Amino acid sequence: MSLAVRLLSELIGFPTVSHTSNQEITEWVAKRLASFGFECEQTRYLDGEGVAKFNLIAKRSPHCSTSDSGKLSEPGEDGVSANSGEGSVVAPENQMGVAYFCHTDVVPADRWAGPGGKAFQPVLEGNRLYGRGACDMKGSLAAMLAAVETVKQEDQSAPIWIVCTADEEVGLRGARELVRSSEAYQDIVRHDPLTLIGEPTELQVVYAHKGMSGFRVVSHGRAAHSSTDEGVNANVSMIPLLQTVLELHERVQSDPMLRDDRFDPPTLTFNFGISDHAEATNIVPDRSELWANWRTMPNVDGACLIDDAKAAAEALGLEFRGYAAVAPLETPIDDxxxxxxxxxxxxxxxxxKPMTVCYATDGAALETLSHRVVCGPGSIRQAHTVDEYIEVESLESGVSLFRDAIQAFAMK
Structure with a gap:
């Protein structure tokens, strides 16, 4: 069994579904990297449900003092701590260093149907390693860990960073928190290295991806027994808005100003739903909710859709809330x-040639970095599936490509 397969098997064993803490896996990665001379910053924050989440930035400079090398920082009371220390080697002009980004959280696995029957017990079957996160994206992290362990610090001429975030699957919360509060992240910004977001692309190089925007509308009524006339059905006020939403849905399919032909599909892919959460037919619904979202593109953000929906909702006396948007990513194609x-x-x-994809990544939150590239082993077609897996060949090729990237951007 190769090093990458062994590492991935261990990583899969951490049940890091987004609603749980990722502390154990973060500490495991930090300790492993510290043993190879990386200085580590861990930052801690509480998610919306009060669960502790952890981000990790590990850095290895070309030369570090013995006192600092491999030192592991623990988060302080404010959740932030960092080691400082600059490398003593000046990198050649064409070597900017490498900052690799991944996330340690995974989507739920309640309906797991892969071999072995347990999502967090890896199974190697033929040329496939099964387990939740095998593809998205612990396979990528395992490949980078295996790659960097073959690189000697004395051969480096520029820094290497390995960054692990929480909560990518639920709105890029970890990456947003990292950008907001981490001094170690600002160190990456000052260097502006190759920023490698290791999501599964089958090792295709991605220079642009979509973001996300949307809104939620709430109609308030009054609950009552349906046999009386004392209730106010919240759906009544919502129904007229549905016509507006339907028109928006049709508009994104036909309006040439809302297209970007670099993407497939080239539209905003407008999606929506409505619910009154009714549990019984003899109760007048007192709350009706409508949501809508779409995948934004670098030159098409769909702001006009929000303006039209908000005007229509407010005219009906409904509560309108815009989502916190996820920005699209675009690196100049001649970078x-x-x-x-x-x-x-x-x-x-x-x-x-580099390509585009229609999903979003942590790269959307890293706008202060200039050279963002999405590339990693595994296929997005296997991500989030009930029998998620990664092809071992793809995993091993990922190790080789990541090693090549380190060689090209951070070694003598």
């Missing part, structure tokens, strides 16, 4: 770091 990654990835079957 030198992007083009170099395309050259490296070609050896592993990737296309010569």
């Amino acid at each position: 030198p770091a992007l083009l170099r990654m395309c050259q490296l990835a070609q050896q592993y079957g990737a296309d010569q």
Whole structure:
């Protein structure tokens, strides 16, 4: 069994569904990296449900003092702590360093149907390693850990960072918190290295992806027994808004100003739903909720949809709430770091030109970094499935590509 397969098997064993704490896996990764000379910052925050979540930034400079090398910082009372220490080697002009980003949370696995019957007990069957997170995206983290363990610190000429965030699957909360509060993240910004977001792309190089925007509308009524006339059905006020929402749904399919043909599909892919949460037919519903969202693109944000929906909702006396938007990602297609990654990835079957994808990643929150590239082993088609897996061949190719990237951007 290869190092990458062993590492991934251990990572799968941490049941890091987003609503639970990711403390154990974060500490496991930090201790492993510390043993290879990385300085680590862990930051802690509480999510909306009061669960403790952890982000990790591990950095290895070309040369570190013995007193600092591998020192592990613990989060303080404010949730933030950091080690400082600058490398003593000046990198060649074409070597900017590498910052690898991944998330440690996974989607729920309540309906798991993979081999073995247990989502967090990895199963190697043929050329596939099964388990929740095998593809999205613990396989990528295992590949980077395996790659960096073969790189000697004395051969580095620029820094290497490995960043693990929480809560990517639930609104990029961890990455947003990292950008907001981490001094170690600001160190990455000052260096502005190749920023490698290791999501599963089958090792294709992605330069742009969609974001997300949307809104929620609430209609308030008054509950009562349905045999009386004392209730106010919240659905009544909501019904007229449905016509507006239907028109918006149709508009994003037909309006040429709301398209970007670099993406497939090239539209905002408007989606919506409505519920009054009724549990019995003899109770007048006192609350009706409508939600709508769409996938934004770098040149098409759909702000006009929010304006139209808000005006219609407020005219009906309904409560309107806009979502916290997730920005799309776009790195200039002629960015030198992007083009170099395309050259490296070609050896592993990737296309010569970078591509676009329609999902979002933590990269959307990293707007202060200039050279963002999404690339990693595994296929998005296996992500979030009831029998999630990664092909071992893809995993091993990911190790090789990540090693090549480190060699190109951070080694002598």
